[in-house]
Amino acid sequence: MKTWLHSWRAAIRIARRDAWRSKGRSALVLAMIALPILGVSALDLTYRSSELSPTERADRMIGAADAQFRDPGYGGAPIFQDPIGEMSTTAKDYENTSWPSGPTDVTKTFPAGSTFLSDSSGTAKLTTKHGLLVTHVRELKAADPIARGITTLLEGRYPEKNDEVVATSRFLESSGLSVGSTLSARNFDRPYRIVGSYEIPDDLNAVQVNAVPGAFLAPYAKAVEKAGLQKPDISTTYLVRKSGGFTWNMVKELNTKGVIVASRAVILDPPATSEVPLYQKENWGNFESSAGANAAQLAAVGTVVGLAMLEICLLAGPAFAVGARRSRRQLGLVGANGGARSHIRAIVLSGGLVIGVAAAVTGTVLALILTKVLQPYLEETMGQRFGAFDIRPLEILGIALLAVLTGLLAAIVPAITASRQTVLASLTGRRGVRRSSRVLPLIGLAALLIGGAIALFGSMISQQFIVVAGGSAIAELGVVAMTPALVGLFGRAGRWLPLSPRLALRDAVRNRGRTAPAVAAVLAAVAGTVAVSTYMASEETQHRAEYTAQMPHGTVAAFVMEEGGRDVPAVREAIERYVPVDVRADVARVAVGKPSCQPWDSGPGCGRFEVVVPPANECPMYATIPGGGDASEKYTPEQRLKMITDDWRCKEGRSSGMYVSDGGLLVGDAALLKVLGLDEPATVKALADGKVVSFNPVNVDKNGMYGIKQITDLAAADKASEQGRPAPGKVVALPAYQVPGDQKSYGVQALMTPATAKAAGLATAPLGTYASTDRLPDTEARQKLDGELTKLGSNVDLRVEEGFVNDNSLILLSLAIFAGLVTVGAAGIATGLAQADAEADLKTLAAVGAPPRVRRTLSGFQCGVVAAMGVLLGSAAGVLPAMGLRLNEERQQMRWHEDAVAQGWSAASEVPYVPIVIPWETLAGLLVAVPVGAALLAALVTRSRGALSRREAT
């Protein structure tokens, strides 16, 4: 043992000094190993630092209070909650009966002797430098010691007077205001002065303003209501302090009074799952990941780490081989001085160890420094401050050990190769053809066959995606192991090539031991890229085929539901300004109740309307059954299928499309027909004649009438719906014109003019605008329009029909670039190795009169040959698993489709389309551009002289 240690020390000393002597090569390998380590360590540090300890979590949630009391809105009915107080439900099951609802007076549940602080919040549209900004307004006495930890004051002070507020830094940024500015709200003219800025450590992106309790929300709500608008919802929680805190039993006791309690004591020391009644309830189990899921996740992470290490080893291995090759004489000297094969192996392995340790230290130290330096940016990006800079020594050490392991693994093959050289051959510099192992390709073949069989089984028989992926990975590794044998096959092509490429190819094929790792590295990277590219290209084609346009191409539409469409004119103006409008069609919606109500608004004074489907037109499958239930269950699958395919009432399609309004009913003029391309003369005429133009025959009864039911009593309507009865309401029947044929109307199922609506006594509210364009607005116009609409402070639903937009192209490009870089890197290293070997050949070539450029061209071709072989093999190895995955998907979708048809839920004609598309552009780039680029690069960086020195006199 001791003897072994002493000889290793000598080996490490030689390796360490050698690494220092060839700094360039060492730095390259070090960077290759250190970079991933840096990334993973930094990720670990960031993850661990952002993970909050229970104390930190409690501080941010409830400040210095002992508990936060919250009203879940069950009207005081007993509840169950989770220990943190995030989830809750009623203790009793209400199933189909109506759930309790209503506020609870939380303050009555405070134990005697406790002090509390209220924390209310609501939203308001605040005036900013640019316009309006929807802002979270909070009324928490943040300066109070109880609230300490919830917010952090950055500048100025907390508000003390009723006309003072503090704002989050993000609010100041978005609003263009600063400390000292004054702000007010829409419909509420009282000015507030910003006296400070703060941040919420847990939510750095919060656009929030904090006022003195009672100073903003209540008067604002009053003013808004006075203006005829819906007053904002104000929710209040309470931070409670009580000596002794709140135990889990106390929390459960308070739950019986219908209050959620987030207690510091419980957060710090959570009860066992068995003591949490919520977790005992059906479907409310503790959703912590199971052991099986953990194992699967671990296996996935292990596979990724393993493959990444393999890739690095394949890349770094040849670099160590270059080192061993260059120091051949030195290794020979060690042999002459009694170094056994094990010593030679130790020296080359030490090279890996030294670089590995250096990479581990460099990577870890850089990760620590970078994470620390970039902490503010990381926090901004994550929108959350770190708890503490959390260094887990064991994890960091483990990651660092991966670097050492990678270094050692990368040096194993070069070490074995070097130790097999005889001392005499090393000393005299005699070159032998290095044979690669014969066993490895056989193992590779076995892995390829087994992996291929698994993948085939996965795509043909099993439905499991993971089986295909796993089998492909095994097959991939098999191909990597077979690389030396495959490289041999290329040798036969050499005969027809001119001198330099012939020399390069022969040299590469004869020295497989050196070529194979580089080719394998390229192969692995390219195979991965091609697999993902093929899969994504196939998916893109599928998505393109499946894409349904929401509007005719080039149409822009914007809708505003809020505040009775108050901002619609501004939206129209903005569109006119930034979009090259051809035809503009303004639309309105039928409004029931107060004009300020939104569609589906359940507030007081609000109502809604329904488009009446005459009983004769109702699809029997979807009919409402008195007393509730599913009508479709009454029919056999065959009957259902027949209805879907043959019954006009059951056909989907006419009613599908973008949601524009209830029942697809819009109020507008003929311009909309023009924008949507539905302006046939008969249709236009019918509209002008005061008829409702209908695109869905289901809504028109046999007398040609179209019915609109105005529902004003929402509570009665809800009750009727629960009982399976039609909602009570006044029905207005209007003469309708059913547009013949099966025209695509983009979600618009009916249209009437404002005059028709008015004549029928229907109130309307502006909804928005459709605009057809000469050309699509460019990115700049889009950004300006978005900015303009944001300033309105209203929730504007803007849609631009650009056709199918592929968002994968960037990923595909980055993948191709990654594969290209790996290819150039691996081919470059292999070329360096070949050059180290080829000195004697080059001298001979020079001696027989070869021009100086031969050195350049040879090196270029050597690089190109490695790149080309790797890319060719990798492309073949990558396309196959992607095809396997797609076939698997097709089988799965076909099975779902068959099931759906058999059950009568889908028409047999709607066969799923799962194409396999080869990404020829990416392949062409990889197959042609990358090898040529690698070759040119190698030729460019190779000195043309050097080898042409005079032959030594012997």
Add this chain to the structure above:
Amino acid sequence: MSAQQPVLQLQNLTRVHGAGATEVHALRGIDLAVYPGELVAVMGPSGSGKSTLLTIAGGLDAPTSGRVIVEDTDITTASVKELAALRRRSIGYVFQDYNLIPALTAAENVALPRELDGTSSRKARVEALKALEEMGLGHLSDRFPDEMSGGQQQRVAIARALVGDRRLVLADEPTGALDSETGESVLALLRSRCDAGAAGVLVTHEPRFAAWADRVVFLRDGAIVDQTVRSEADSLLSGQVAEA
């Protein structure tokens, strides 16, 4: 001298490279014994088999037939591992140039065989420093090869060849890359080590350097054509010079 056990014995040594039409007889039936305190010079024209003889004697190459005995061990039957151990403990090599490992200092180079043998770094260093001191090279101990002259490097190589218990130095043209004055100093050192009890085999082209030997062996086409003891050397060498 003959009463002592020889350090190196070559018995009926032959070495054939290749087979059939490309067959080359590098050595044909060589018999040679080298005793402690003796320096034997091997001379001969290019291709006469000088270097082959030396590599086989040191176990770097195997003979086609015959025996090589180094201090009672028949190295022709030894395993690769045993041969490496033998080179660590019994045989020292000095080549024409680039003898030292560039990554190690002079002392570390000398200590290398001992360290490879499992001696602790500190002990090996003490032994190495002692060897260097004995040869008057103590001042070079912490220099790297590229900080030393060629002559200094060769002298350090001799020190390494004889560190520990090693008593056999095989030197292949150790002065080939040096000017004559420096060459003389290297040979002087080698001579002094042999006088101190080591056995040396020196392959050289130059009669001037062969003059330092106790015995000169002439090789031609792989066979010993003549042997001379030191007293006869000078007269013979003068003839050899004329021939050359």
